[in-house]
Amino acid sequence: QVQLVESGGGLVQAGGSLRLSCASSGYAIGNYAMGWFRQAPGKEREFVAAINWSPINYANSVKGRFTISRDHAKNTVYLQMNSLKPEDTAVYYCAASTSTYYTGSDPTQYDYWGQGTQVTVSS
Numbered sequence: 001q002v003q004l005v006e007s008g009g010g011l012v013q014a015g016g017s018l019r020l021s022c023a024s025s026g027y028a029i030g031n032y033a034m035g036w037f038r039q040a041p042g043k044e045r046e047f048v049a050a051i052n053w054s055p056i057n058y059a060n061s062v063k064g065r066f067t068i069s070r071d072h073a074k075n076t077v078y079l080q081m082n083s084l085k086p087e088d089t090a091v092y093y094c095a096a097s098t099s100t101y102y103t104g105s106d107p108t109q110y111d112y113w114g115q116g117t118q119v120t121v122s123s
Contacts, residue, residue, distance in 0.1 A: 002026040002112045004094045009117030012084055016121070020079040022094030022114060029070055033097040034077045035110055036068060038090035038119075047105030048092070049079065057103040062088075084121045091116040 008020040022034070033052035039045040049068040050057045056068060067080040077094060095110035102109055 002096060004096060004112055004114035006092065006094050006114040006117040009092060009119045011120045011122065014084060014086055014121055014123050016084050017080070017082045018084065018119060020081065020092055020094075020117060020119075022077040022079075024075045024077070024096065027096075028072070029075050029077060029096070030072055031100060033100055033102045033110075034068075034070060035095045035097065035103070036077075036079045037093045037095060037107060037110075038088075039093070039116075040090040043090075045093070045107050046090070047107070050097075050103035050105075051077070052097075052101055052103055054101050054103050057105070059105070081119070084119075086121045086123045089119060089121050091118050 003025045035050035036048040051068045065083045070077045093116045094114040096112040097110045
């Protein structure tokens, strides 16, 4: 059974950094496309970044500030978030798609989801 567990969220001041981790079990992350999404209160779930064997895809709102990466040995995907802004405040979710070469923003294309980790950026 595929399981995704996020960690690394917390409270940070604007301009600060956080690194989120998504530990995966039940499959090898190299066989899946991996993505990060976020959802702020009262808003729809929003694409952040995705990685597989194709060029990495980032939402325009995070391009240049966030970096997605993966460690196959640890079966873990990371999201390094720098220059954080209050509008980055949200619950961040890790997701896996069985469409190996998909790095799109459509959440319906992702088959497995973690429970989410809260990121709060104070001004």
